[in-house]
Amino acid sequence: MISIKEVNKTFGKLMVLNNVSIDLCKGKSYALVGPNGSGKTTLIKSILGMVIPSTGDILFDNVSIKNDWKYREKIGYMPQIGHYPENMTIGQIIDMMKNIRKNVSEFDEQLIDEFKLFKMYDKRMHTLSGGTRQKVSAALAFLFNPPALILDEPTAGLDPVSVELLKAKILVEKENGKLIIVSSHILSDLDELTTDMVYLFEGKVHFNNSITSLKEETSEQKLGKAIATMIGQKELIESINK
Amino acid sequence: MNRIIKYVFYDMLRTRFIVLYTALLFVSTFAMFQIDSDADKVVMSLLNIVLMVIPLISIVFTTIHFYNSYEFIELMLAQPIDRKVIFIGEYLAVVSSLCIAFLIGCGIPIFLHGASFTALTLLFCGVILTMGFVSLAFLASVLTRDKAKAIGIALLFWFYFSLIYDGFLLWFVYAFSDYPLEKITLTLIALNPVDLARVIMLLQLDISALMGYTGAFYKDFFGSSLGVVLSTVVLCLWIIIPFSISLRIFSKKDL
Numbered sequence: 001m002i003s004i005k006e007v008n009k010t011f012g013k014l015m016v017l018n019n020v021s022i023d024l025c026k027g028k029s030y031a032l033v034g035p036n037g038s039g040k041t042t043l044i045k046s047i048l049g050m051v052i053p054s055t056g057d058i059l060f061d062n063v064s065i066k067n068d069w070k071y072r073e074k075i076g077y078m079p080q081i082g083h084y085p086e087n088m089t090i091g092q093i094i095d096m097m098k099n100i101r102k103n104v105s106e107f108d109e110q111l112i113d114e115f116k117l118f119k120m121y122d123k124r125m126h127t128l129s130g131g132t133r134q135k136v137s138a139a140l141a142f143l144f145n146p147p148a149l150i151l152d153e154p155t156a157g158l159d160p161v162s163v164e165l166l167k168a169k170i171l172v173e174k175e176n177g178k179l180i181i182v183s184s185h186i187l188s189d190l191d192e193l194t195t196d197m198v199y200l201f202e203g204k205v206h207f208n209n210s211i212t213s214l215k216e217e218t219s220e221q222k223l224g225k226a227i228a229t230m231i232g233q234k235e236l237i238e239s240i241n242k
Numbered sequence: 243m244n245r246i247i248k249y250v251f252y253d254m255l256r257t258r259f260i261v262l263y264t265a266l267l268f269v270s271t272f273a274m275f276q277i278d279s280d281a282d283k284v285v286m287s288l289l290n291i292v293l294m295v296i297p298l299i300s301i302v303f304t305t306i307h308f309y310n311s312y313e314f315i316e317l318m319l320a321q322p323i324d325r326k327v328i329f330i331g332e333y334l335a336v337v338s339s340l341c342i343a344f345l346i347g348c349g350i351p352i353f354l355h356g357a358s359f360t361a362l363t364l365l366f367c368g369v370i371l372t373m374g375f376v377s378l379a380f381l382a383s384v385l386t387r388d389k390a391k392a393i394g395i396a397l398l399f400w401f402y403f404s405l406i407y408d409g410f411l412l413w414f415v416y417a418f419s420d421y422p423l424e425k426i427t428l429t430l431i432a433l434n435p436v437d438l439a440r441v442i443m444l445l446q447l448d449i450s451a452l453m454g455y456t457g458a459f460y461k462d463f464f465g466s467s468l469g470v471v472l473s474t475v476v477l478c479l480w481i482i483i484p485f486s487i488s489l490r491i492f493s494k495k496d497l
Contacts (some may be wrong), residue, residue, distance in 0.1 A: 011496075050319050051496040073322040083313035087256050099245055100321050 001026040001148060001179050002047060007056035009042055009203075016042045017053070018203035026147070029170075029180035031190040031211070033227065034200035040183045041080060043200065044152050047181075048077055073101065076141035080152040080183075082133045084125040090136055091121035097140055104144045111139040114165045130157045138166055148179040155189055167193060187224040199227065206234065246318065246331030251339060253311065260343050263299060267291075267347025275355050282447060285360050288348065289443050292368045293436055296344065297375040298400050304336050304379035305396040309389040316497055329492045333380060333485065340372050360446045367439040370477045374435045375400070377484040384491045407434045428463060435480040438473050 002024040009017040016039045024030055032040050045051040047058060049065055049072070057064050060071040084093055094117075098107065112118060115135040125133070134157050141149060151170070155163045170193050174180055184190055190197070197214060199207035207214065207230060211223060218229040254260055270291065274284045311332065318328045345365065352361045382395040411430055415423060431437045445461055463469045 045496075048320050049325075050316075052494055069324045070322055072320065075320075077320045079320070083316050085253060085311070085314045085317070087253060096245075096249060097321070100318075100323065 001061060003059045003062075004043070004047070005057045005059065007043075007046060007053045007058065009039075009046065009051065009053050016203050017046070020056075020200075020203070020205055022198055022205060022208055024179060024181065026179050027177045028196050029174045029182065029194040031194040031197045031223075032181055032183035032200065033185075033187070033190065033197060038200040039203045040200055041152060044077075044150055044181070044183060047150065048072065048075065073103070073144075074147050076144060076146040076149045078137045078141035078149075078151045078154055080156070082137035084133070084136070086126040087124060089122050089124050090117055090128075093125070093136065094121075094140070094143070097143065101144050106145065108142050108145045109139075111135075111142050111165070111169055114169075115139060115162060131159060131162070134158050135162060138169075142169060142173070146178075148181075149173060150181045152183050153185070154182060155184065155186055163189075187222075187227065191223040197223075197227075199230075243327050243331050243334075246323070246328060247335045247338075249314070250311065250332055250335035253314070254307065254335065254339050257307075259303060260339050263303075263340075264343040264347045267344060268351065271348045271351040275351055281355060281358055282360060284355075285358075285364050286447060288364055289440070289447075292348075292364060292371065292443075293440055294404055296368055297371055297404060297436060300340055300372045300375040301379040301382070301396045301400050302393065303340070304376045305383050305393050306389075307336060308332070308380065308383040309392065319497055325493050326489060329380075329489055333376065337373050337376050340376060341369050344368050344372055360443075363446045364443060367443055370474070370481070371435060371439050374477065374480040374484075377481050377488070381484040381488040381491075384488045384495060403434050403436045408437070411437075428460070432473070432476045435477055438477050438480075442470065442473055 004020055004022045004024075007017050007020045008015070020039075020043065032043070034040050042051055046053050047060075047065075049069065057066065059065070060068075060074070063071065065071055088096070094112070098104075115138070117135060117139055120128075120132070125136075128136070134154075138151075138154060141151065149170075154166060154170070158166065167189065170180060170182070174193070180194070182190060182193055191211070194211065196210050197207060198205060211226075214230065215221065215223070215226050218226045218233070220226040220229055271284075271288060274287050275281075278284050278287075315328060315332070319325065348368065349365055352365070378399045379396050382399060383392050385395060386392050411427070411434075414430070415427060431441060441460060
């Protein structure tokens with residue numbers, strides 16, 4: 001559904017993405033993992049066209065996203081830090097989003113209900129706490145029932161009850177056969193939510209396969225330990241090569 | 243596009259700055275008509291407002307507004323909307339609200355006291371200058387990510403066109419006064435939108451005789467309808483060129 005082809009991105013001298021090529025298929029759910037500053041958010045923003053790759057191309061449904069914007073109808077995006085016009089209320093923002101995507105007639109308001117955002121419709125964005133903003137971001141990402149969902153650290157800053165609600169929602173959408181990309185540092189969440197993993201390190205893809213095969217390779221039960229073992233093995237191989 | 247304009251417009255009305263700006267223009271124009279009964283003299287005083295204050299307010303307000311609506315722009319970018327539409331929508335909303343504020347603030351008192359052709363030219367110049375300086379403000383805003391830097395660049399534009407450029411022109415004319423400079427000065431004036439507007443206005447006020455030989459030469463050139471059309475075209479270029487450069491930068495910018 002989304003294929004990233006030899007994408008490079010540099011900010012000045014800093015190379016953020018280094019020859020990244022990944023195919024993301026419909027019906028699978030991907031965990032995007034990597035240390036801070038490894039290029040996860042840049043990769044996500046490149047898919048959304050917010051960051052423009054220095055070289056390489058990104059295809060959405062086999063069409064290049066360069067100079068295209070219509071494909072974003074099919075993506076629900078939950079940013080890491082949601083920036084919203086501070087003067088608007090939650091209700092106004094949700095209305096505005098509905099207005100922009102006029103061609104969607106059926107809205108998925110389950111998360112708005114579950115997070116009880118209805119009660120806070122008159123609150124202005126600048127009065128909201130970080131967690132409530134996250135809830136608004138999550139509700140907006142799922143609102144239009146898009147075939148692809150990109151969630152950048154969705155559970156960071158949410159209270160335990162809301163995390164469970166959000167995770168349940170992601171699992172439901174996964175069962176519905178949507179493409180889901182989750183970037184997170186909470187590996188136990190990813191263990192539940194995703195089937196495949198992309199491991200980014202210093203802008204390079206170091207691992208791109210299913211989580212079960214990773215666990216088999218490293219003979220570990222938990223994703224966290226499996227990743228640690230994988231990194232350990234890689235470092236060992238590199239030191240031998242040197 | 244309409245929806246974007248609507249939301250930006252709505253957001254700007256909230257800040258109340260536009261309302262204040264309208265009120266300020268209205269009060270000062272009205273006061274000037276109270277002090278002086280000669281409409282031409284009033285237009286002359288208003289000219290100073292149009293040439294100095296309006297560019298300053300347009301450029302600073304627009305730059306601040308652009309950075310304040312960064313969140314809105316970021317939010318829109320993740321939606322199925324063309325980047326160019328977002329940018330053009332922002333521009334149209336800012337320009338139209340500032341122009342409406344100016345037309346209401348200055349226009350209503352002028353029409354109440356009987357609009358002359360010179361007064362209409364003044365309104366026209368004000369609108370064109372607003373548009374030009376909003377374009378320059380958009381250019382300043384896309385050139386850097388830092389709000390303070392962008393405001394600095396915007397203020398520099400204003401200083402340059404309102405003060406520094408004139409000083410330079412004066413020095414130039416003085417230093418080379420032995421040479422025939424009419425055509426060169428004419429070209430140099432076209433490089434500054436504020437000067438263009440000033441010349442159009444001064445010629446309308448029929449005091450170009452006070453400007454001596456060059457004044458007569460300008461009258462000969464600008465006073466003819468061809469001159470006015472040409473200088474308006476150049477003023478329009480001052481709107482279009484900075485805007486199209488900033489649009490090009492924005493459509494390739496990482497956000």
